[in-house]
Amino acid sequence: MMMLDRVNDPFQIDRVACFGRTMSEYVEMFNLDLEALKGTSILDCASGPASFAAEAQKKDIKVVACDPIYSKEIDDIMERAQHDIPACIRETQRHRDLFVRENNEEDVNFLNEKLRALRLFVTDYKKMDACRRYVPAAFPHLPFFDDGFDMVVCGNLLFLYSDVESGGILENSHFDYLFHHRAIHEMLRIARKEVRIYPVVGPNKERHPFIEELLEDKSFFPYDMQFESVAMKDIKGATQMLRIFKRGI
Ligand SMILES: C[S@@+](CC[C@H](N)C(=O)[O-])C[C@H]1O[C@@H](n2cnc3c(N)ncnc32)[C@H](O)[C@@H]1O
Secondary structure (H helix, E strand, C coil): CCECCCCCCCCCECCCCCCCCCHHHHHHHHCCCHHHHCCCEEEEECCCCCCHHHHHHHHCCEEEEECHHHHCCHHHHHHHHHHHHHHHHHHHHCCHHHECCCCHHHHHHHHHHHHHHHHHHHHHHCCCCHHHHEECCECCECCCCCCCEEEEEEECCCCCCCEHHHCCCECCCCCCHHHHHHHHHHHHHHEEEEEEEECCECCCCCECHHHHHHHHCHHHCCEEEEEEECCCCCECCCCEEEEEEECCC
């Protein structure tokens, strides 16, 4: 992955990183109450090499992960993650002001957590029944039934990986407002109760401009949208997630 290294350049990368978080980070991003979620089902969209699906099944929560990267061989996914995780952390070190982590020791702890997530993911992905938990799929069309999961979550893709020009971190991103509109409607189709999305800011720490469009978009009027504070501490200003509820449930 090519990272720009000119001083004063905005934080930006040239493709979506193969980078996954642990279940405890999912708990923090989405305010998950693991006890209350026992016996429920969650679809994790754009899950990458995260260990949420692997760890959640041990808590009796049925998590299915979907990501276009699951069409690749596990060795390719692992190689890409082993490259992208340290590369992303190096990029964050050049933009300390944007992140909560302050020093190399915190970076090393952060790196070790991501490598732990990768190891748990790889072990689970290699199991005989993994094809039921890891589904190759990409927004805006996901191969799941209407109301197929109690909750649908999406972390660290929407808003964040929109174009630098529109408030995100990706160069030449095709994730424009229409893409977000379609992706969120797709998640709402699949969710029986609600959708949760984190983060809702870009690197400038401001609420992403697509959020305003979303709030004014009549097609979302049938749903209740709420912003909720979360415990996750990584990107400065990324202190909230978006919850979108289906009414009447
Ligand atoms: C930074 S990772 C986030 C992983 C995980 N959700 C987390 O928070 O740790 C972003 C993921 O989005 C996936 N992705 C890229 N394009 C996508 C699309 N059109 N639909 C769904 N996922 C996509 C990538 O393959 C990558 O694994």
